Amino acid sequence: MPELPEVETTRRMIAPYLEGQTLKSLVYDPSSRYQNLDLALGKKVKRLERRGKYLIAIFEGDKLELIVHLGMTGGFRFEGSSHTRVTVTTEQGTLYFQDSRRFGKWIVVAAGDYSSMPTLHGMGPEPLSSDFDLADFVDAASSCGTVKPWLLSQKPVAGLGNIYVDEALFLAKIHPQSVRLSKEQATKLHAAIIQVLTRAVEVGGSTLSDKTYQQLDGQTGYFQLEHRVYAREGQPCVVCGTPLEKIWLGGRGTHFCSSCQVLGA
DNA sequence: CAAAATGTTCCTGA
DNA sequence: CTCAGGAACATTTT
Incomplete structure (x- = not known):
């Protein structure tokens, strides 16, 4: 699914369920595509941002970030299914991350440390901002x-x-x-x-x-x-x-x- | 059955 | 070091 317009639409629709909310539970498939997620448990999301096709949840304290890439088929729904790979619950409710092809990726990193994601690390300017000179x-x-x-x-x-x-x-x-x-x-x-x-x-x-x-x-x-x-x-x-x-x-x-x-x- | 599908990353060779 | 090309990743659909 995911190019900038789809990721930005996703950001806007899931932001109310994450911003200002504490992550009460994160249930995910055993896979190297989902890394360090337990570090985010009990943390409160300060802002949900987008950089290119990546979603970035910044936690209070600015020490940790949760990076989500939707891959080819990743997306969020209210209902679970056989393609649900990650289930997130906050005080606002539960969101189900569906990803049939499993190219999506979730990782919790130290704020700003994108060394394990070369594309994010070398990302060019945001096209819908004044940075796109x-x-x-x-x-x-x-x-x-x-x-x-x-x-x-x-x-x-x-x-x-x-x-x-x-x-x-x-x-x-x-x-x-x-x-x-x-x-x-x-x-x-x-x-x-x-x-x-x-x-x-x-x-x-x-x-x-x-x-x-x-x-x-x-x-x-x-x-x-x-x-x-x-x-x-x-x-x-x-x-x-x-x-x-x-x-x-x-x-x-x-x-x-x-x-x-x-x-x- | 073969081919293609919105993406990123790793490897090789120039 | 950079760039280009190709394969790999996993699964579904046509």
């Missing part, structure tokens, strides 16, 4: 390798995954295999990233056909209705009508319009 982005893009894997690395900017990279590149009219972006291209891409993520957060993220990503009560997101290229291969481009293409790039399915997004343009 245009001049810095243009400069970095001028020497980037293939643009799609570069964006997926989380280093130039935090929080983009396969869906929103394809959508942002389409809006900016940049071919996903482009190498080294002009100032003009990078400027358009910077704006496209902000545009697509802002809109996706507004409508609660994307719920794909597998329904993995839902709100606590089963409510879906709605941004999938506004996808312009993702999972639309063969359908007409919303701008020019050309059938959209799907190629394999860096191990990921990649959707684009061969007419609007021209290599070397």
Whole structure:
């Protein structure tokens, strides 16, 4: 499920159950994906933050943090199921973390110690904050390798995954295999990233056909209705009508319009 | 049955 | 040291 809009929507919906609350119990599968969780028992959550696709619960005293990554299929619900991997209880109630593919990760660390998570440690600026500086982005893009894997690395900017990279590149009219972006291209891409993520957060993220990503009560997101290229291969481009293409790039399915997004343009 | 699925990390080789 | 590519991780769905 999880790219920035889905993780941010998740943060907002579970925050009332965690912020200002003491963790009364944490029950989790025996797995190395859930580490040091007992250190958080009895601790009170001060704030629930988000960095890229990571949720970070900061405890009172600022000594410990609980980092949660949703992986590919992780999400929170009011009801448990056969896919429940972690169960959290506070005074506000119980939340069930479902994760069918088990790529999600929970770990309690010393505050700010992200040494065991290189991607979080090297995370680029938050795209929906003033940290996402245009001049810095243009400069970095001028020497980037293939643009799609570069964006997926989380280093130039935090929080983009396969869906929103394809959508942002389409809006900016940049071919996903482009190498080294002009100032003009990078400027358009910077704006496209902000545009697509802002809109996706507004409508609660994307719920794909597998329904993995839902709100606590089963409510879906709605941004999938506004996808312009993702999972639309063969359908007409919303701008020019050309059938959209799907190629394999860096191990990921990649959707684009061969007419609007021209290599070397 | 084979392939693909929203992500991160580790390894290898340049 | 950095970058790119590929495999691994675990499971479900098409």
